[in-house]
Every structure is written in structure tokens, then in C-alpha cells.
Amino acid sequence: MMRFSGDGLQRRSFLALVSTTPLLTAWDVRAQTRPDPIDALVAKIVTEHQADGISVAVVQDNRTRHYNAGLMARDGSPVSERSVFEIGSISKTFTGLLLAHAIKERRLVASDDVRQHLPAGYDNLVRDGRPVRLIDLVNTTSALPDNIPDWRTAAANAKPSEAALVAAQMLANYSTDQLMIDLRNASLVDVPGRTPRHSNVASELLRVVLERVYGQSYQTLLARYIERPFGMGAGVVEPPRSILARGYDGTGLEAPPSIDAVSLGAGNLRYSAIDMARYLNAHLAASSPAIALTHEPTFGTPETGAIGYHWLVNKTADSQLYLSHSGSTYGFSSYCEFYPGKGYGSVILANRVGLEWRLGELARAVHETLFGPPAGLKALEAMLEESDYADVAASVSLVRQRYPELHLTEDYVNGWGYRLIEAGRPVAGRAMFAFNVASFPASANAYDSYGDGLAATGDKGAAISNYRRSLELNPGNDHAREMIAKLVQP
Template identity: 30%
Template structure:
């Protein structure tokens, strides 16, 4: 069977509601990690209920044994990437939104884009190709890219830290890393677990003052683990997030306080049992941060220093950039307009996305995760939930690509994007930092996979 025949078979089962047959198309390794019900629910509810039947498909490309197709549904379209095992079963199934090539107006001349890349190896030239493509868009500003392979580390810097100032970023240029901050919060939680202060299956009401009889559904409570893997049933943000007095569009988290989170929780009503469905929730991680602060009677900043940054020697990773480091804080830009976006003060939501860091610190952090620096780090990598196509540890996302398990997280704020990923078995990892709101995920993943499989 070739990939085209597999797509035809999958589409046939899908259109005839034979979702259990789709599950049987997967390799045994996939089935060991993903339950049949998870796959059936994904195709029945996540896909068919919203998009309808598959009408047609179109082959796009094959790269490193991954075949990509455009799948046309009755009410929309998605990209599907698959790989087959030797016995013609699905080893990889990755559904993604369709990324249409943007028409770039006033594209930059590649020769004018500043870079430290020496272009001496195939890997360096591959990185350059993708980085230049990203920065040819005049609304994107800079990239700081770090690669780890075994004991070797390689760094690349592109663009400029501020519009038309002609200054490249360097190892100590500070970026907002957004939701990559959640992985730091997860390590602090793992530290509390390993100290016996809290358990993943604990009802969160054990750590919240007040009764909160509403934070359960027919006897099933929200557990600590549900906050970590986004299965709590809580929304991404409180429904009144943009309606509260003091809301600032350019700094949206600034005035939403812990007291407002507590007030929101008191009136929140679950509509399904926690643990049923995944919905990415910054609110869930804000609550987790509050629990950890109450548990230790210490601010999150102090816990971050004690558990992670001081032991690792990460000197420039913090929630608040001190005055002495403000010159290192690069300007962030909105990709749509190209205008300066300003910085975000995450306040009560800092556990979900408030950290700032530089490339050197993030490479230290990446290597600590690759090498399981402590049992706190390693605990966060253990899978706690499985969805169709991916799983989650504590904050980290786990995903299979061919024979590799990639553990990753990304982040974004108004003017920044970040991506951090690693493959333990191959002692490989990657960090990408950008001071533009344009996603870096696809570029980062391509570089990571090439660094492992391509020539040096």
C-alpha cells in the first residue's frame, strides 16, 4: 500500500462513520499510546461534526518519508501528514490547519538581512534558508536560534533587535517567551510533588480557600493534573476577561487580579466531567501558580529561583526585567501591522506566560531537560494525557515523528514568539526566539528534524 491508497482507505472509513476501522489502520506503537475511543472521538466530533465528509484530497509533497496531503472537507480543509510502517500501517498522522503562503509586500533583499551564520556546513545553510525566508517579511525583525546535538551547541542570530537600528541580537538579548513559561511552572509543581507536598490526583479545592462546591461535575472534581494537561474544563480565559474594568487591549493581563480569578471561580459552572476533553487554558495555569505560592508561602519568583534558575545558573530568566537589563530587552512587533507591540505584564497569569529569557539561558534549560537534570525535570516529561496525534506531560507536549518522540512547547505574546523542543534519545534540542508575533513553529521543527537526519 502506498500513501495515496492509505488516504483513500482512511477517507472511506471516515465518510461511512467507521471510526473504529480508522483506529485499526494505525501501527501498534501508536495504539500503545492512544486509546481507540480517543481516535474515534477525534474523527467523530472534532472533525466530522464541524467539517462534514471528505470530498477530495490532493498530494502536496513527500519530505523525509512524510507525505503531505490537502484534505478537502464539505465545510473546510486541513493538511494531513502521514508516514507508513514497513507493513503499511500508519506510524504518523498529523492533522494541521492549512498554512497558505502569504503574499509578502516589499520583501526584504536577503543580502540586507544581518546574520552571524558562517554558511560553512549543510546544516548552517539549511538554517539560513529558513531564517532568511522568515525575515524577508519586513514585519518580522529578528531570530535567535540555538541547536544542541550531543555535547555540541550551535547558535545563530539574525535581523535586528529594533526596527532599522542595525543591531543584531546576541546571546543575552531578552525576549518574552510566553507559554514556554508553563514548563517552568510544571517543574516547580513536580518539585512540590517530589517533596510530598501535593499530589497530581488531588482535588484542587484542597489547596483553595473556600468551599467551591461548583468545581466538580457530578462528583468528579478538577484535579491538579487537569490543570497541567489542560483537561480541567476551565476556559482558556475567564469569560469576563475583556469586559472587566481596567482592561487594556495592548496589555490585556495587566489588571486582572488574583482576587478577580477567585471571584470568577466562585461563579464558574462545569458542563462536563474534568479529564474528559482538552482545552488549552491559561486560566488553569494561573490557578496552578496561585496554588504553588500558597503551598510554599513564597512568591512564584522566589520558587523559580530556588528550583530552577539559581541551581542552573540561568541569570537572565525572570518575570520582571530589572532596570539594569532593560537595554537587553528587545522590542516586540506585531506581525500583521509591523508596528511596535509593547510588552505584556502577566500579573496574576505569570505562571502561564510571564517569563523573559535569552538564548544562552534557554539553551541551559534545554540541556537540563534533555539530561533529566533532576527528578523534578524528568517528572514533567511523563505523559499524563493522550489526544489524537499528540500527548501531554506536565505542560510539555509529546509528539511522535517517525521513530522519535519530540517533547516541545511554544509561546506567544503580542510581539514575540518562542519554541523549545528536544528529543532525549538523540540528545538533540532546539530553541527559537523571535521578536515578531509571526509563528516560528514550522521553521523550528524543520530545523530540528534536519539537524538529526541531514548532513552536518
């Protein structure tokens, strides 16, 4: 989330993770006979000064391994699996799971008009005859504003190093009652159910609905349906300072904590890697009908990218189903993913803002270390390197003849392009972005990234054209607007 994401507070009760089987797995044998390569992958985040501390939990076949590097704070102790981090927008999956429980208990129906569960006075939560439904709140198609109040406007004139503080101060005394008053004057940015867009307000509103329906606080519902059943610590109580990691902004300055009460359902939860490993284990086991419901696509398809109850549902390069979510607050980044068919998942917590993409890359590197690269993807990489990315589409077509399971999502190709640019190969990166635009011609993000690739190779005119196309598809794309302004300057 980036509410800067309001994320919040916690006390913990920690239970030791004790294996119930004395047998050594292949994983155990590897760990005893040679250094674990995952340790080096994790430590690299700290040694490259991308974060002061990082905590990783890797779950496989009901077993969990922890990897930690760096410090909880610059004047504090080393990170451990018990260190508590802000998890940002991953909090939204918790709120989505609470909705799933309410649906399974027949307290709510996914297709309910949200106004059915609010006081009178919210006639603005409809556009072109289409109301905001409960399911729209969890599959990101609500068309609600991203933030109320809009901290971006308030922080517009602040220095970059002060923007988080401005946002935190604005939200410090902001109440749910004030949110609901302000919501009456909010305008939907689109027709609900049409286009996925990030909205913290959607999850904040869902929290309000759940509290009204149950007559209980969000904290109580969280403990009842998630934390106690999974053996997790409490996510909305201030943890002891001795285990609380401190977050840092993009410049390395200490960031304010995300503790505003309004944003609990959107991003104000704090957990340790132990807690999050238990959360992932519960999802891998699909231990309740409600959990299974949160995995079902409610918008889109896994082939091109789907959304469940906040979980992003995609397929890997070898067509394996996986679910993921990331988060960010004023001073923290997080990422988690799991593969239901493999009994595998990982969660990564770091005390530096803006690392979601980097943590996702780390998760994929860990996965590849354990399972190896998909054969089709490996063949495609070799062919593209040999041709210096001369014809990406033709190479993909040839490889698929031998490896029909080869599956390339928009996000995967996008990441590939940016990795090439970062490696000093802008022409190759541009080729990957061009392939993405041809594969996903309705994607604003694909055109935006292609614009970046063209700009990196010095083709300003074509870059501006693609940024403008991106803006046509998504008028809210601030990056495209900023890049056009930059490129038209003499």
C-alpha cells in the same frame, strides 16, 4: 499561549557558554568548511518580513550553537543570543516543573482535588461529580475558562490593531486576589479530565496553589528550582532596555509588553536564547526526578499525541519520541522541542505575534538539515508526488510495508496539507486533510482543516458540513463558526 498571552518581565545574569572539550566535532568541521545552511533558514524569517528579529539556539550532545537575524527593535541593536524575548506559553512548562518538584517532595499529590489547597468557596470547580485535579491543570484538561477576565469580550468591538492594547490595559491592574474572587463565579466548560483545551486560568491557578503550599512567591520558587540550578537569568524582573527585544503585532505595529502579574505562571516569563538553551539542556539530561516526571504522558499516548506536564509528547515520522511547546504574546512567538533519545533540541524566539506554526516548521527544517529526512517519509513524499495525491491512504499503506516505522501524527499531516495549499495545490492539500479525517475521526481540528481544504477547492457545501461536524466535536471552535457564516453568504 495567547491571552493574548500574558508574558512577563526580566533581569538577566549572563554566563558565557564555553566548551569544555577542545576536540572538533563533525558539526564544527562543517561550519569551518562551508556556509551553515541553518543561517539561511533563520534569516529567511526576517527577509520575508515575518519578524523583525529572531534568535535560535540549537542544542546537540551538550553543545549549543546560536543563530540570530534581524533587530531587537526597529530603532535598536541586532538580535544576539543575549536578547530577551517574551516566551509566552512555554512559561507553562516552568510552572509544571514546579508542580513536579512539589510532588516529588510530597507536598502535593498529582490527583489532589485542587480545592484541597484553596480557601472555602470553590464548589464550582467540579462537574458531574468530577473535581478539577492538580494534574488536570498541567495536562490542559481542567475545563477551566481560557481567560479570566475574558479579554475577548472586552476587545470584541476594538479594531484588530487595538485589541492587544485593550487586553493589556484590562490586565494591567488585575490582581491575584481579584482573580480568586472571579474564579468563584466561573463555570467549567466540560467535565474535568475529558478533553484538552487551552486555559491560561489553569496555570494561573496552579501558581496560586504553589505559592500557598510553599509560602513563597512564584518568583522565589522559579529561582530556587529552575533558574539558579540551570544558570538562567531571572524570568520575572525587568531586563535592561539594551537587551530587551520589542514585540510587534500581526500588522507590524509595536505591541504592548505582556507584564501583568497575574499571568506569571501562564505566560509572563522573558528569557534569552542562552537561558532557554540551558533550560533545554537540563531537560535533555533529565537532571532531576522532577524533570523526568514532567516528560511522562498524563493524557493520551505518544502514538496519537500525548500531554505531560504541559509538554506535548509525540513521535516523529520515523517513530522517534520528541517533546514540544509553543508560545505567543501580544508581540512575540516562540517554539521549542527536544528529542530525549538524540540528545538534541532547539528553541526559537521571534518578535512578531502569530508565528508559532511557522517557527515549528523552522525547527523541523533545522532538525532535518542536521539529521536528514526519515527514509519512510521521503519514500511517501515521492510516491504521493508521483500520483499527485490521488490515494493518500493507499500510498501510506504501501510505504509502511517497507518502512514499518513510518508514523504520521494528526498535526504532521495537517501541516502537510496546509503547506500544499500555500504552494497553490489545494486539491492535494484537500487529499491530505481527507486522510487525516479518516485517520482521526474524533478530532474536531481534523474536520475543521478538511473544511478549509474543501473551501479552498470551491466545494462550499461539503466545507460547511465538515465545519459543522467540527463544531459538534468542539463547540468552542470559533474558526469553524466564522467560516460557516462566511460561506453561507450569497
